Amino acid sequence: MEQVLLGLAALVLSGLAALVLQRAAKLAALVATGGAVLGSAIALVPVLRALTGGEAPSLHAAWSVPYGSLSLELDALSALFAGIVLVLSPLAWIQGVGRLVALEGKRSLGPPLFFQNLLAASMVLVVIARNGVLFLLAWEVMFTASFFLVTFHDDDESVRDAGWTYLVATHLGTAFLFGLFVLLGAGSQSFDFDRLAAAPHTPVATGLAFVFALVGFGTKAGFVPLHSWLPGAYPAAPHHVTAVLSGAMSKMGIYGIARFLTLLGPPPAWWGWVLVGVGLTSGLFGIISALAQKDLKRFLGFSSIENVGVVALGLGVGVIGQATGHPVVAVMGHGGALLHVINHAMMKGLLFLSAGSIADATGTREMEKQGGLLKRMPRTGSAFLVGAVAISALPPLNGFASELLIYLGAAREATLGSTSTAVHGLAVIGALALMGGLAAAAFTRVSGAILLGEPRTDAVGRASEPSLLAGAPIFVLAAACLALGLGAQVVLEAIAPALSLVRASLGFATGPLAYVVVASCALLLLVALLATLRLALLSGRRVEAAGTWDCGYVRPTARIQYTASSFAQPLVELFSGALRTRRSTVLPAGIFPKEASHATETPDALTEEVYRPVFTAIRSALVRLHGLQGGRLQVYVLYIALTLLFLLIFQL
């Protein structure tokens, strides 16, 4: 445990040093990022030891804060999430160094460097805290650090708006967490987790606690309908920060739910239904909304919502397995969910980092303006493709393994014999299948629009590969995606202690994964074989290159290409009821039409249709209170006088 704390201290202190040294931007970036790498490496050693079944180190110390104590523990579940943070964040910070240093002179770089390290340290503290007060403290520090990173480009009004929404949404979520701890800790002397778990609770209180946890943590994870901050905050943050927000920070919400599932005792079946309902809505809504997006990072943000939906589906299957006493189903559901957490962290990190490199190189996040980048940025482009394949849950990459486990769990659940589990399992299978298909379509669309074809603007045409420093983390993450796909069986065995379930039934889950590994290797071999065959066939022949989408035109332009919007149009039409896409069309008129245009925009439907009207109503109700602050001295004194008089007469 001391080693973990030493690592966290290195993170925070190097961040502080960067704050002091911010005049020398390069030095500050070196110190902060070096500290992040070093601190993460130091902390990662005990984390990996705890993850693979070693003794769970813990630390208890008194704390003068009411209900608080400095209780820390690094069990396997904590270690799994801490590991994600400690691997992903240093990689992202390394990728971001160049981006930040390029802003030298325009912005002070101390704060972002400091908050980056603070964010990583606070996330680790969140997962090792074992006291409610300490947990909430770490949770708030995590929010504060991420808030200042999200609003880094605060000269842009949309960024300020996104930050504001993030602030409000997060605090509403945190209010539920306060409720959760008060509910569980009522009557107890401290909010230590083991006391919360040991205290007897009525089923109603436990159920309410579960709902509070789902809402409070679900806001951070980005479950629909609590996701409204996410499509704004992800694009607003600097590119490498978004990778960590999506890859690691949203997983803190999942951690909270998983942790409270272990604390609240044996779950009743309805929790599983709720989780599946949440997963179904998040997954489908997320991926359908993603299909209609044009901003690359906004698209990836909606895809994150889909993926936390997949995790929720897995947890739901696991909970049903626990509730009905089928450890095999439970281990497959929970195992699939946790495996997907790791996988999603790696592949979404990879996608956001490579998308960041692409956005840096082309100067735009609009996918409709890009194109032909696979030729200009072959390494980053291929890495993006790897991520796209992985997140579409296609073998041999890692997304396939985790979703397959959830499928298998749901299938086994569906065949248990009772009607309710059959409905439940089939709903999960149907949802996963639909989400998988739509995800594949969405990522085909994005990859096609930005990587293939011809560049649609001059800036995109001049794009080139990023520096080695910015490229290396992307490569590492792509390799991790492949390794996690091929080594899914090993990884699941390693994280088994985190499932806190009988190891005996693990064989049912790892067995199918072994076949996956064999099939994946065969697939890779086949691809290699076909590539060799192609090389052999082409050798000795003349290979000609022509413009993409040339189509025999004399003077083709890049604008005649099939666009991302055209690709998605049939699907977007199909789901137009849920998407609420806004169109503005000027039709060509007359024999010689002068102008014609068509534009679509798809804001977050739930934000526009539900939250905006509600919050506008609240605002207009509260605006009347503005009259109280009239700015007249006399009126203020009157308030004081009336209050004092009231208190005096009230007391008599």
Added chain:
Amino acid sequence: MGFIEILLVLVIVTDLALLGASRINSCIRFAAAQGILLGVLTLVSGAEGHTLRGIALAIVSAGVKGVLFPALMTRAIREARVRREIEPVVGYTTSVLVGVASLAVSLWISSRLPLVRPAASTLVVPTAFTTILVGLFLILSRKKALNQVTGYLVLENGIYSFGVALVEAPFLVELGVLLDVFVAVFVMGITIFHINRTFDRIDTDLLSSLKD
């Protein structure tokens, strides 16, 4: 009716006169008279009255409130060259009626207020409350910063009379209150000067243009 009651009734009369006065100068004079009345009240009331401490307190408070503050304020009026009318938010007649109403409220409050030890006179508590309420009302209903200073003085007079006639007046506390008032008048004098310089008038409602 003893001497002390006569003094207290005179204090109430000055309260009402302050509410009805239409010129700044007369306002200042009434406030000064009230200050001197309270000094005398210190002398005649309670055990504190005839010790050296009591006499010193009476002289200091009467001197500061009856002579020093009025002089300061008269000077401020001269320097600021403001119009001598008060321009109240609430009219003079209404103000006097409010004063009478606050007297009634004070009488009711004093009948319900549990006291630790009996007061020197049954009129002490109502007088103190009336003076406090009238001071607050003056602050509320007058626009000119100078009137608000007099309102503040009257408010303090109320608190002072409460303390002198009721509590075994701790000398230090009284001096502390006096010092408070002195600093307040001083600060307000500076504020008046600045409001005047910025807006060419000393109406505090102009300050509302400073709000966000």
